[in-house]
Amino acid sequence: MADVSSMGSGLSRRRRRLSDEETEQRMLQAAMSMINSSGLTVGLDHISFEDVIRHAGVARSAAYRRWPYKDLFFSDLLKELARGAGPAISVSDPETAEAVRQVILDRLDWVAQPGLRTALVAEVLRQGALKELQIFSDSPEWRTYLALQATFLSLADSDLRTEIQASLREAEADMTAGLAAAYERTTRLLGCRLRPELRVTFADVARLTTAATRGMVIMAPASPELATHTVHTDPFGAPAPADWTQLALALAGIAMTFVEADPDVHFDEERIEALRTTLTPPPQQRRTRRKGTLQRPFRAEEPPLTS
Numbered sequence: 001m002a003d004v005s006s007m008g009s010g011l012s013r014r015r016r017r018l019s020d021e022e023t024e025q026r027m028l029q030a031a032m033s034m035i036n037s038s039g040l041t042v043g044l045d046h047i048s049f050e051d052v053i054r055h056a057g058v059a060r061s062a063a064y065r066r067w068p069y070k071d072l073f074f075s076d077l078l079k080e081l082a083r084g085a086g087p088a089i090s091v092s093d094p095e096t097a098e099a100v101r102q103v104i105l106d107r108l109d110w111v112a113q114p115g116l117r118t119a120l121v122a123e124v125l126r127q128g129a130l131k132e133l134q135i136f137s138d139s140p141e142w143r144t145y146l147a148l149q150a151t152f153l154s155l156a157d158s159d160l161r162t163e164i165q166a167s168l169r170e171a172e173a174d175m176t177a178g179l180a181a182a183y184e185r186t187t188r189l190l191g192c193r194l195r196p197e198l199r200v201t202f203a204d205v206a207r208l209t210t211a212a213t214r215g216m217v218i219m220a221p222a223s224p225e226l227a228t229h230t231v232h233t234d235p236f237g238a239p240a241p242a243d244w245t246q247l248a249l250a251l252a253g254i255a256m257t258f259v260e261a262d263p264d265v266h267f268d269e270e271r272i273e274a275l276r277t278t279l280t281p282p283p284q285q286r287r288t289r290r291k292g293t294l295q296r297p298f299r300a301e302e303p304p305l306t307s
Helices: 020-038 049-056 060-066 070-083 094-105 108-112 114-128 132-138 140-154 159-189 202-219 246-258 269-279
Strands: 192-194 230-233 242-245 259-261
Touching (some): 020 070, 049 060, 049 070, 070 140, 070 159, 094 114, 094 269, 108 114, 108 269, 114 242, 159 192, 202 246, 242 246
Antiparallel strands (some): 192 259
C-alpha cells in the first residue's frame, strides 16, 4: 500500500482560487507593468485585455467575472494610473544631488559677488538641463504621464473624468510643491531671493519651468535637435561663456526673470567656509560621481541642497 504521507495532495497541487480583490490587484498591476515598460499611448488601444490576463496569471473566468466588459477594466486602469502618476515620475536621485552640490562647490567664490550669485543659480540650471530633455524623452513614466493628460482631455464628462481630474490635480500639486521647496532652499542657500515687487512665489516658478520642460519633451520626437543643439553664450553674467542647450536657456531664463541677489546677505570668508561645510557631506556619505549623472536637480523626494 502506498505511503500517502509521501504523496502530494491533489488539492495542494491545484492552483488556489484568487479572490475578486486579488484578481483585481493582479490585473491592474500587470497592466501598469506592461504600460511602464513602453509608455502609455494616447488611449489604451495598444493594451490587450487578454494579454493582461496572461501577464497577471489569473483565471480568465475570474477576470471577466470582475470586469464583464473590457471598457470597465480600462476605466479602472485609468484611475489606477492617475492615482500613481505623481510617485511614478518623481524618482529620487542621490547622485544628482551630489552632482549639483559639486557644481556649487567648484564655483564657491562666485557667492562673494551679488552678480555672480544669480549667475550661479543659472549655472546650476544649465548643467542640470544638459541631459534633462533626453532623460525625460526616454522615460516611459514621463510618456505615460503626458499621454494620461492627453487621454483625460478626450474623456466625456462623467464620474470617471471627475475622478481622474482630481487625481491628476493632486499629483501636479505634489510635484509643484516639492520642486518649489527645492528651488527655494537652493536660492536662499546661495544668498538670493525672488524679487519681492513681482509678487510671484516659488510655486509659480516651478509651474513655469515644468511647463517648459514638458513642452520640450513633446516637441523633441519631431525635432531631435532640441536635445543636442547648444548656443555658446553668456546670458546671465558668468565669468565666461558656456554651451547652453535650448532647455537650459528656457529654465534659466524663467528663473532669472524672478531671482535677484538678496541685499541683506553678505558672504565673507567665514560664511563661505560655512557654506562649503554645509555642501560637503561626511566621508561615509560621499558617493562616487559618474560622468553624466547630473540629470535631475531639484526633485521632490531628495532636494539636492539643504540650508
